[in-house]
Amino acid sequence: MRCLALLPVVATLVAARVACASTDETTPSYSPRLRPNPSRNLYWGDTHLHTSLSFDANASGNRLPPESAYRFAKGEVVLASSGLRALIDRPLDFLVVSDHAEYLGLLAALRADDPAVLGTPDGRRLRDRVASGAEGSVAVSWEIARSATTGEAIAVDPRVGTTAWHRLTAAADAANEPGRFTAMIGFEWTSMPGGDNLHRVVLFRDGADRANRVTPFSVFDSEDPADLWRFLERYEATTGGRAIAIPHNSNVSNGRMFTRSDFAGRPMTESHARARARWEPIVEVTQTKGDSETHPLLSPDDPFADFERWDKGNLLLMAAKKPEMLPFEYVRSALGIGLALERRIGVNPYELGMIGSTDSHTSLSTAEEDNYWGKVTPHEPHAGRLAYEVAPPQNGTGLRLVGWEFAASGYAAVWASENTREAIFDAMTRRETYATTGPRIALRFFGGWSFADRDADGVRTVERGYAAGVPMGGRLPSRPRGVSAPGFLVWATKDASGANLDRVQIVKGALDAKGRVRERIYDVALSDPARRKPAGVEPVGDTVDVARARYANSIGATELRTFWQDPDFDPAEPAFYYVRVLEIPTPRWTAYDAERFGVDASPEVPMVLQERAYSSPIWYRP
Numbered sequence: 001m002r003c004l005a006l007l008p009v010v011a012t013l014v015a016a017r018v019a020c021a022s023t024d025e026t027t028p029s030y031s032p033r034l035r036p037n038p039s040r041n042l043y044w045g046d047t048h049l050h051t052s053l054s055f056d057a058n059a060s061g062n063r064l065p066p067e068s069a070y071r072f073a074k075g076e077v078v079l080a081s082s083g084l085r086a087l088i089d090r091p092l093d094f095l096v097v098s099d100h101a102e103y104l105g106l107l108a109a110l111r112a113d114d115p116a117v118l119g120t121p122d123g124r125r126l127r128d129r130v131a132s133g134a135e136g137s138v139a140v141s142w143e144i145a146r147s148a149t150t151g152e153a154i155a156v157d158p159r160v161g162t163t164a165w166h167r168l169t170a171a172a173d174a175a176n177e178p179g180r181f182t183a184m185i186g187f188e189w190t191s192m193p194g195g196d197n198l199h200r201v202v203l204f205r206d207g208a209d210r211a212n213r214v215t216p217f218s219v220f221d222s223e224d225p226a227d228l229w230r231f232l233e234r235y236e237a238t239t240g241g242r243a244i245a246i247p248h249n250s251n252v253s254n255g256r257m258f259t260r261s262d263f264a265g266r267p268m269t270e271s272h273a274r275a276r277a278r279w280e281p282i283v284e285v286t287q288t289k290g291d292s293e294t295h296p297l298l299s300p301d302d303p304f305a306d307f308e309r310w311d312k313g314n315l316l317l318m319a320a321k322k323p324e325m326l327p328f329e330y331v332r333s334a335l336g337i338g339l340a341l342e343r344r345i346g347v348n349p350y351e352l353g354m355i356g357s358t359d360s361h362t363s364l365s366t367a368e369e370d371n372y373w374g375k376v377t378p379h380e381p382h383a384g385r386l387a388y389e390v391a392p393p394q395n396g397t398g399l400r401l402v403g404w405e406f407a408a409s410g411y412a413a414v415w416a417s418e419n420t421r422e423a424i425f426d427a428m429t430r431r432e433t434y435a436t437t438g439p440r441i442a443l444r445f446f447g448g449w450s451f452a453d454r455d456a457d458g459v460r461t462v463e464r465g466y467a468a469g470v471p472m473g474g475r476l477p478s479r480p481r482g483v484s485a486p487g488f489l490v491w492a493t494k495d496a497s498g499a500n501l502d503r504v505q506i507v508k509g510a511l512d513a514k515g516r517v518r519e520r521i522y523d524v525a526l527s528d529p530a531r532r533k534p535a536g537v538e539p540v541g542d543t544v545d546v547a548r549a550r551y552a553n554s555i556g557a558t559e560l561r562t563f564w565q566d567p568d569f570d571p572a573e574p575a576f577y578y579v580r581v582l583e584i585p586t587p588r589w590t591a592y593d594a595e596r597f598g599v600d601a602s603p604e605v606p607m608v609l610q611e612r613a614y615s616s617p618i619w620y621r622p
Contacts, residue, residue: 039462040415040432043424044440045094046073046365047186047246047412048201048284048357053099053164054188057361058107059141061134061377064363065108066097066168070175070183073365080364080373082380089368089497090440093419094182095175097168098201101187101216102148105164106156107140116157123156145316149192153220162215169208176207178420187216189245191223195318197252198225201284201357202232205242205425213239224263226272229279244429248284248359250334251292254314255325258334258350260341273341273349282353282428285331285435285614286410288375289315289359293580293614294332297323302521304582304610308407308437317399335576335617336509336517342574343511353431353473353616354578356410367438369611370549372408372589379403383597386590386605404605408589409437413613415471431473434579436613439495445472445579447618449480451487456563461491472579473616485569486620490524491561492581492613500556502527502540502582502610506564510575524564527557527584542585546607549587549595556584572622579615586611 050057051066063081072078075091099105109117110127117123126143129136147154168185175183184203191198204211217231225245232243250257262272285292290310299305313320327333331352338350358365362380364373374380379390388403415432416423427433434443444462448469455464469489470476476486494501504525509517523537531538543552566577591607593599601607 037417038466040417040427041419042442043093043414043416043419045092045096045182045412045414045424046357046367047096047184047203047355048098048188048248048287048359049095049363049365050099050188050359050361051097051363052108053105053168054361055100055103055107055144056141057363057376059137060361062362066099066171067175069097069363069365070095070171072363074175074181078364080362080380081377082382084381086364086373088366089371091181092365094184094414094424095365096184096186096201096203097172098186098188099164099168100190101161101218102190102220103144103154103156104161104187104216105167106144106160107137108164109160114160116159116163119157120155122154126154148190148219149195149316149318151219151223158215165215166208166212169211173208176421179418182419182421182424184421184424185211189217189219189228191219191225192315193223195314195316196254196256197249197315198223198247198256199249200225200228200245200247200280202228202243202245203425203428205421206239207421210239210241226263226275229275232279242425244282244425245280246282246284246355247280248287248357249289249292249315250283250329250331251290251310252313252315253329254319254321255328258328258337260337268341268345268349270345270347273345273347276349277347277351280352281431282355282433282616283331284357285354286356286407286437287359288406288409290407291409291437292329292331294330295326298326298330298333299519304580304612307609307612308409310405312401313397313399317397317401320397320399332507332509332519336511336519339509339511339517339574339576340515343515351619353428353433354435354614355412355428355433356435356437357412358410367409367411369408369438369587369589370592372592374403375406379406381593383599386593386599386601404590404601407437411436411438411440413440413443431616432471434472434613434615437611439498439583439611439613441495441501441581441583441613442493443579443581443613443615444489444491445615445618446470446489447474447476447486447577449476449483449486451489451563453563456489456491456561458491458561461489461561465489470618472618474618476618476620479571485566487563487565488577488618489563490579491559492525492579493559494557494583499551499583499586499611500527500553500558501560502556502584503537504560504562505580505582506577507580508566508575508577510570510573512573520568522564525560525562527555527560540584542608544585544587544591544608546587546591547595549591551584551586553584574622575620576617577620578617579613581613583611585609
């Protein structure tokens, strides 16, 4: 009997030993999930999504809280604020709900008659305007936006924002399922002096236990990005956590996002450049408010430069765009500016990896052309949204935007060891990321000094890429003696549910001895090599039936991979290299709308596009 009585104790001890052994990484295991993952996995996500806690989203009719955004991203059917049933094409792997720090939760509190809001005269005044109906809500939104441009805060009880922040972080923790779905905590800092966009998404590696020790840094704390970086530094120092900032929509900054100076206009110093490089490792290069890769005036020899272009003015259309602003607004140009600044001050502030995201204000994170849910709730699917005036002129410039000008873009792709907050954040800090405009194109990019043609066979590409080179986002090691030029391995595979691939290009920028950045684009892999002619590469063709919003995968390739060695390499010139992958032409979301709702679009509305992916660059230093 004594021995029988000990059996439960022995069983417990054995189970404890087994449990301990299973967590020991040095113990062999048959299960693949417990082995090291040197090749990493591809995860898809959106780092820039707004819910009803954002003042502008709420004012425009969004009533879906963060909890609904996570349910939608995981693949559940959600009832949109417009009353339509919504479902994502394929679930995401990770999501950041990044509601605005400015007046976080205010509109929701106004609608609920929150006592904290009604405790101030401004709060009661805003509540009355919101209660007057949709027109009052829009007026409140514009008043709040204008206050952000001037830095003059409306008097609101700070408890409103703190309560909303704790709800947002709690929703992220509740939705987070390590290994299956990652819900990352973040917010948007919305600096826009004079309407010029300097926005950043702040992203935490941590959970609510650390993130709740701070409240989101807003434009009313400072509109200077350097002060935001100091906030991040304090956060890490006081909590032991980690955080980064992600700039977006440089294309509507009117020349202020990628300057050679600081916020006050002083020449950039080494310390300023070092801080920017430390806190901003990646940039959101494509999203619903336009694509920020490059511009036709900056890249006149690039036939694919004119893509989803927004270049009328700044974010609030308060000032028109001027050509001299463009070099400081687009990422390709910024990469070159970074090379020049590094030569002058010793640090490259624009050594930027790339991602895409949606910036949707509907709580619905979609970037597919045939499942586009619009920028804001009034822009959700309906027969009149092509002509819907999203930003009516209220600024005296006469500039305006209509619905068809918005893009159904984009997504962030991350190569990480596992689907957790820590692994995805770490991949972003090492810039092993890329952007797509919506399609889930799989893309690998490695640079090194000893690659050869045989390494691009697809069998050994990834293993050789990591073993003998650096992945996207990396810096080439020192050039070995006797090696003439770096080589690159590229492997792109079509979206399994999408269009075939047209071509793979490598975009290079090199800084010459006179400080000029020479840009060149190489078509390194084509779906049909016979298209390469002495005069250039012939177009892939076009199978789009616009009237029926259909296309055929009868052209293009399902996979493109190659080894390429730079034929114009100069070892004295610092350079960057990144990959651009182009799909065959497909219907734009406007074509799907015209077919579904039976509307006739005006001739100016584009109906066809070539979706694409942008890798993070690989850098060479002499």
